[in-house]
Amino acid sequence: MEESCDTHLEAAMTVAFERLLSTWGLDVWREICYNQSQADLVMASNAEGRQMRTSNVNTAVRVGHRGRIFTLVEMLMVVAIIGILMALLLPMLREAKIQAKFVRWVAFNRNCSNDPTCVVNFNFQGNGPAFSTPPPGDVLINSASGSQNSDFKPELYNGYLKNNNDPSAHHNFEWVRSGRFGRYKWALRFNGADTYVVMPGTKEINFTPYTSFTVLCWLKFDKMGLGDCPFSKSLWGTASDASCQYDLYAMPWSGQFGQGSFDVDVFTTCGTWPNTEVDFDKAGWVHLALRYKYLETNASGDAEGEITVFINGKALGNYINITSQNPYTAAATEWKTCADLSIPLILGGAGCYRKYWSASTWDPNDTSLANTWVIKFLFQGLMDEFLVYKRALSDGEIKGHYDMGKP
Amino acid sequence: MAEQNMVSMLWRDKEARKWGICVLLFVALTSLVLYRIFHTEKLPPPGAKRAVICQKCGKLQVLRIVDPETPKARCAYCGGRVGMAWKCGHCGYEYYIVNFKFDARNLSTMERLRKVESLRRCPNCGEIKDVRPMSVNEVEDELKRRGE
Numbered sequence: 001m002e003e004s005c006d007t008h009l010e011a012a013m014t015v016a017f018e019r020l021l022s023t024w025g026l027d028v029w030r031e032i033c034y035n036q037s038q039a040d041l042v043m044a045s046n047a048e049g050r051q052m053r054t055s056n057v058n059t060a061v062r063v064g065h066r067g068r069i070f071t072l073v074e075m076l077m078v079v080a081i082i083g084i085l086m087a088l089l090l091p092m093l094r095e096a097k098i099q100a101k102f103v104r105w106v107a108f109n110r111n112c113s114n115d116p117t118c119v120v121n122f123n124f125q126g127n128g129p130a131f132s133t134p135p136p137g138d139v140l141i142n143s144a145s146g147s148q149n150s151d152f153k154p155e156l157y158n159g160y161l162k163n164n165n166d167p168s169a170h171h172n173f174e175w176v177r178s179g180r181f182g183r184y185k186w187a188l189r190f191n192g193a194d195t196y197v198v199m200p201g202t203k204e205i206n207f208t209p210y211t212s213f214t215v216l217c218w219l220k221f222d223k224m225g226l227g228d229c230p231f232s233k234s235l236w237g238t239a240s241d242a243s244c245q246y247d248l249y250a251m252p253w254s255g256q257f258g259q260g261s262f263d264v265d266v267f268t269t270c271g272t273w274p275n276t277e278v279d280f281d282k283a284g285w286v287h288l289a290l291r292y293k294y295l296e297t298n299a300s301g302d303a304e305g306e307i308t309v310f311i312n313g314k315a316l317g318n319y320i321n322i323t324s325q326n327p328y329t330a331a332a333t334e335w336k337t338c339a340d341l342s343i344p345l346i347l348g349g350a351g352c353y354r355k356y357w358s359a360s361t362w363d364p365n366d367t368s369l370a371n372t373w374v375i376k377f378l379f380q381g382l383m384d385e386f387l388v389y390k391r392a393l394s395d396g397e398i399k400g401h402y403d404m405g406k407p
Numbered sequence: 408m409a410e411q412n413m414v415s416m417l418w419r420d421k422e423a424r425k426w427g428i429c430v431l432l433f434v435a436l437t438s439l440v441l442y443r444i445f446h447t448e449k450l451p452p453p454g455a456k457r458a459v460i461c462q463k464c465g466k467l468q469v470l471r472i473v474d475p476e477t478p479k480a481r482c483a484y485c486g487g488r489v490g491m492a493w494k495c496g497h498c499g500y501e502y503y504i505v506n507f508k509f510d511a512r513n514l515s516t517m518e519r520l521r522k523v524e525s526l527r528r529c530p531n532c533g534e535i536k537d538v539r540p541m542s543v544n545e546v547e548d549e550l551k552r553r554g555e
Contacts, residue, residue, distance in 0.1 A: 193541070223475065
């Protein structure tokens with residue numbers, strides 16, 4: 001009785017299986033032989049007249065019309081082996097690809113350091129094995145070494161990690177693996193509350209409207225807050241009293257003017273872009289480049305230059321000149337260019353005049369830098385790579401920086 | 408020998424060859440898709456460690472915050488919403504701020520920045536200029552001192 005039940009069950013399964021295969025259109029598998037009564041299945045080979053005996057296999061596939069056997073078990077084993085091999089090989093291939101990209105980036109970055117016009121190059125890497133450890137201590141090492149000036153000392157342009165609330169206290173930065181090149185690349189997390197980096201040297205990064213320059217960096221915003229400033233060499237004050245060389249800050253809230261994602265200040269010009277085509281909060285790593293190209297001196301003796309911002313290697317179009325086009329900031333034309341002002345370059349914050357932005361802590365009789373400025377509008381997010389060139393890089397060079405560094 | 412024969416027979420058979428290639432391609436593509444799904448590029452977790460104050464119980468603590476304007480993190484003690492911890496340099500009062508968005512239309516850049524500053528005003532003494540976000544290290548030191 002039990003045997004009869006089993007036989008019926010097996011027969012029903014066979015029919016169901018054949019119907020299933022038929023439904024899928026797999027005609028070649030329709031010749032499934034399901035031997036219910038014998039343990040062995042013997043099938044003849046039409047091509048060579050041989051016999052093949054398959055022991056203990058009761059499910060087989062006759063391939064085509066020649067009668068060769070290719071069991072499902074064998075098929076599954078092949079599939080499993082291929083799957084296992086791919087599971088092993090694909091991560092290894094991925095790791096090799098990331099490592100190759102990282103090595104390529106390292107070579108490119110070293111090449112940048114040797115550029116005679118490169119004065120600042122923070123690669124955010126240490127000097128450990130394979131160049132893949134975070135920098136030691138609380139210093140970003142400036143690896144630029146090819147300045148045109150013979151008295152150029154790169155160590156003067158090292159970046160010092162600071163705590164805004166207490167410069168003598170331990171900073172609150174975090175070193176994290178950036179994810180740009182897997183586990184190899186490091187990035188610095190600015191917390192938006194008290195972290196900034198300062199470069200004491202100013203001579204090589206003091207620019208005037210008569211000198212071209214380019215600033216490049218990789219950023220990952222946690223959230224763009226109004227005024228959050230990734231880098232600044234300025235002293236923000238009032239509309240009629242501010243000193244500015246160059247800076248870039250977030251301006252994400254919509255409005256009639258300055259409705260772009262960020263503004264840039266270059267000397268006496270404040271520019272903004274209405275549409276950057278990038279949602280910075282969701283874009284992940286973003287490559288930003290600010291380029292100022294000196295063009296000519298006009299009839300009145302003033303320098304005329306061109307400001308361009310690149311996002312991910314692509315130049316943004318014309319900007320809205322807030323200083324001249326925004327009726328609410330007409331007085332901003334009184335800004336000074338601060339070419340002779342020895343204020344340091346700051347990463348992760350904006351330099352502001354203490355007398356305007358923290359008047360209660362300002363001593364009018366003290367002319368020291370610490371009393372002159374105060375760091376505000378701190379940036380929250382990750383920074384990786386920061387370079388300053390004393391020339392206007394071409395569009396292709398900026399695209400090259402992006403291509404070499406993109407994740 | 409028999410296996411070799413079987414393989415050569417399979418290869419000579421058009422139907423078998425077609426389906427064999429299809430199966431291999433299917434396995435390869437499936438593996439690639441699964442690989443893309445399970446091996447996406449790992450970015451570091453967003454958000455920085457920030458000093459926050461619970462809006463409900465007032466506890467000072469350090470949490471990882473992505474958006475300081477509308478933090479989604481919850482108080483570790485009571486589960487309440489938190490706000491960024493600020494401290495007044497004038498009166499020493501510790502307070503929190505949240506949702507400091509405003510209509511920025513028709514405001515100059517400088518006015519916008521000033522407006523942001525004014526929204527961080529100390530609720531105790533009204534000071535605007537001498538206020539600052541609290542440091543993670545000072546909060547951690549304070550919590551250690553209190554034995555929390």
